[in-house]
Amino acid sequence: MKLNRRAFIGTAAAGAATLSAPRVMGQDSGRPRVVVIGGGSGGATAARYIAKDSNGAIDVTLIEPTRAYYTCYFSNLYIGGFREMDSLGHSYGTLAGSYGINVLHDWATGVDRDARTVTTAGGYTLGYDRLILSPGIDFVDGAVPGWDISAQDRMPHAYKAGSQTELLKAQIEAMPEGGTYAMVAPPNPYRCPPGPYERVSMVAHLLSEINPTAKILIADPKQNFSKQALFEDGWRNNYAGMIERIGPDFGGDDVEVDPEAMTLSIGGAVENVDVCNVIPAMKAGRIAEIAGVTEGNWAPVNATDLSSTMDENVHVLGDSAAQGDMPKSGFAANSQAKVCANAVRGALTGSSVFPARFANTCWSLIDTDNGVKVGATYEATEEKIAKVDGFISDTGESAEVRAATYRESIGWYDGITADMFG
Amino acid sequence: MIRRALLPAVILAGLGSSAAAQVGGDPDRGEALFQSDCASCHQVGQGARNRVGPHLNGIFDRRAGAIEGFRYSEDMMLRADAGLKWTFETLDRYIENPRVFVSRTRMNYAGMADAEDRADLLAYLRLFSADPADIPEAAPTAAAVDHSVDPEILAIVGDPAYGEYLSGECTSCHQESGAANGIPSITNWPEDVFVTAMHAYKEGVRQHNVMQMTASRLSNEEIAALAAYFATVE
Numbered sequence: 001m002k003l004n005r006r007a008f009i010g011t012a013a014a015g016a017a018t019l020s021a022p023r024v025m026g027q028d029s030g031r032p033r034v035v036v037i038g039g040g041s042g043g044a045t046a047a048r049y050i051a052k053d054s055n056g057a058i059d060v061t062l063i064e065p066t067r068a069y070y071t072c073y074f075s076n077l078y079i080g081g082f083r084e085m086d087s088l089g090h091s092y093g094t095l096a097g098s099y100g101i102n103v104l105h106d107w108a109t110g111v112d113r114d115a116r117t118v119t120t121a122g123g124y125t126l127g128y129d130r131l132i133l134s135p136g137i138d139f140v141d142g143a144v145p146g147w148d149i150s151a152q153d154r155m156p157h158a159y160k161a162g163s164q165t166e167l168l169k170a171q172i173e174a175m176p177e178g179g180t181y182a183m184v185a186p187p188n189p190y191r192c193p194p195g196p197y198e199r200v201s202m203v204a205h206l207l208s209e210i211n212p213t214a215k216i217l218i219a220d221p222k223q224n225f226s227k228q229a230l231f232e233d234g235w236r237n238n239y240a241g242m243i244e245r246i247g248p249d250f251g252g253d254d255v256e257v258d259p260e261a262m263t264l265s266i267g268g269a270v271e272n273v274d275v276c277n278v279i280p281a282m283k284a285g286r287i288a289e290i291a292g293v294t295e296g297n298w299a300p301v302n303a304t305d306l307s308s309t310m311d312e313n314v315h316v317l318g319d320s321a322a323q324g325d326m327p328k329s330g331f332a333a334n335s336q337a338k339v340c341a342n343a344v345r346g347a348l349t350g351s352s353v354f355p356a357r358f359a360n361t362c363w364s365l366i367d368t369d370n371g372v373k374v375g376a377t378y379e380a381t382e383e384k385i386a387k388v389d390g391f392i393s394d395t396g397e398s399a400e401v402r403a404a405t406y407r408e409s410i411g412w413y414d415g416i417t418a419d420m421f422g
Numbered sequence: 423m424i425r426r427a428l429l430p431a432v433i434l435a436g437l438g439s440s441a442a443a444q445v446g447g448d449p450d451r452g453e454a455l456f457q458s459d460c461a462s463c464h465q466v467g468q469g470a471r472n473r474v475g476p477h478l479n480g481i482f483d484r485r486a487g488a489i490e491g492f493r494y495s496e497d498m499m500l501r502a503d504a505g506l507k508w509t510f511e512t513l514d515r516y517i518e519n520p521r522v523f524v525s526r527t528r529m530n531y532a533g534m535a536d537a538e539d540r541a542d543l544l545a546y547l548r549l550f551s552a553d554p555a556d557i558p559e560a561a562p563t564a565a566a567v568d569h570s571v572d573p574e575i576l577a578i579v580g581d582p583a584y585g586e587y588l589s590g591e592c593t594s595c596h597q598e599s600g601a602a603n604g605i606p607s608i609t610n611w612p613e614d615v616f617v618t619a620m621h622a623y624k625e626g627v628r629q630h631n632v633m634q635m636t637a638s639r640l641s642n643e644e645i646a647a648l649a650a651y652f653a654t655v656e
Binding site: 049331334335338339342352354357359361373375376377388389390391393407408409410411412414415416418419 | 532583584587588590591593594595596597598599601602603604605631632634635636638639
């Protein structure tokens with residue numbers, strides 16, 4: 001019997017349970033049990049709201065492999081030199097210490113929906129009354145010919161923040177004078193629709209400071225992309241001549257890479273590149289597939305409570321969910337988590353359940369003090385989460401408005417991370 | 423800016439990038455600055471009351487965080503406990519960049535960079551502090567309300583429990599702790615101020631795309647519920 005007590009940073013009660021019953025653990029008898037897999041914008045928010053609003057009436061366990069969580073949002077700003085990596089890192093100490101959540105740093109490797117249990121790589125088995133899956137994204141195997149996850153050190157995706165982001169920035173800084181940064185952009189749907197284009201903006205900002213004759217080449221399988229007019233306007237005004245985007249009409253949907261040779265082939269034409277940022281097609285985080293709640297690449301859910309269409313005791317939040325009109329964003333996952341938390345709490349304790357309402361806003365930085373945003377509100381219908389209303393920044397906005405939008409995005413970052421981690 | 427940077431070079435020398443305001447500003451100009459930058463949250467003058475921010479009568483030489491009945495941020499109370507007192511110098515530094523001086527202040531104000539502006543503003547506020555017994559017989563500065571709401575809407579009593587659920591839509595951006603950093607604090611506002619602000623967004627009188635979108639689908643009862651909830655958040 002091997003106990004890995006350090007994996008748990010939860011409450012004293014959880015520790016005691018570990019000692020008496022090491023392999024079926026962490027949970028009191030009597031209280032309803034919620035297990036949350038994934039400690040990002042969806043999972044951390046759901047765990048916190050269920051624990052906070054139920055005042056301890058529900059036993060909440062959060063399974064998340066990393067002790068320090070780095071947000072994907074604002075990681076492009078690290079590349080641009082506007083944020084330190086440390087400022088994007090968050091720990092789970094408050095969720096465990098102040099909210100009584102059992103935080104288990106481990107990989108969830110199995111879900112038995114009949115027995116209602118989750119098993120982990122560390123050897124634990126946890127029972128649940130409700131399971132909330134919020135595992136983010138994984139990449140579709142073979143999506144970019146020549147690339148697989150073993151090539152991520154030579155051709156980083158940097159689409160999960162942390163060491164990948166640092167690697168990508170280091171590679172860009174080490175580019176030869178006048179060299180080429182290439183991006184293979186992903187097909188829809190994918191995490192953070194404006195993300196690749198904000199990244200291009202931030203790479204251009206960095207290069208214009210340290211390597212102004214360098215080039216940026218984007219191979220894009222999509223005809224159009226999020227905030228396109230705003231980005232293209234910003235690129236013309238701030239990074240003239242630096243950025244070239246090749247869409248599907250010119251082979252942007254027909255790419256192949258060779259990580260050893262550092263080449264990128266677009267529509268058959270082979271380019272030598274110095275940095276190749278491959279962002280492959282995405283799918284739901286693997287545990288959703290293991291749990292058997294996916295259909296194709298994503299997990300379909302009901303709009304009213306984010307419950308799986310295949311199992312009313314399993315909910316799927318954020319990037320992994322096929323829910324309708326909301327983009328795959330941290331803001332959206334946070335919004336969905338609060339609706340889900342309210343519904344789960346109501347089902348397990350009889351507390352009031354209020355009608356679902358959702359919102360999203362995505363801020364992007366184009367250049368210093370040049371922020372833009374897009375947002376919408378959503379409601380639950382029988383078929384899906386449906387868009388109600390929305391807005392987008394204008395191309396003709398004043399510098400003051402753009403600077404205010406950037407300041408607002410910094411406030412939002414502080415707000416959402418406080419909402420997630422307490 | 424360039425004009426000022428050239429003329430008082432002697433005064434600025436040695437002070438680095440941020441210059442301190444000089445005592446002796448123009449109170450008339452200060453009044454205009456107060457109206458444009460401060461009056462949406464603060465009142466000053468005869469009968470001034472606490473609103474989103476505390477009233478500012480007698481602020482000079484007062485200990486920080488000392489007005490009865492106003493709930494200050496935790497950081498402001500820490501500074502108060504450490505002995506912070508409002509003088510020309512401390513007010514000057516606070517107004518120049520509030521979050522540098524009191525890091526998690528609820529005052530959502532980016533700061534007044536120009537030393538001459540600050541001198542003028544403080545000259546105006548000084549009129550209401552010279553001697554606590556000698557506050558000018560002026561009406562309190564009206565809060566810069568940009569909108570008037572039907573009294574029947576203001577009279578709706580909100581359900582704080584529903585407001586707490588609805589608040590999830592707010593706390594993706596506005597911090598429950600009241601800390602403000604680019605996005606304003608919305609905790610502990612007088613309920614009528616909260617309701618008025620939300621209706622101003624809802625009717626498009628106040629400009630902000632996210633807030634207009636958010637407010638547009640909130641009913642009168644929902645706005646009242648949010649006001650009731652946020653008025654009580656510790």
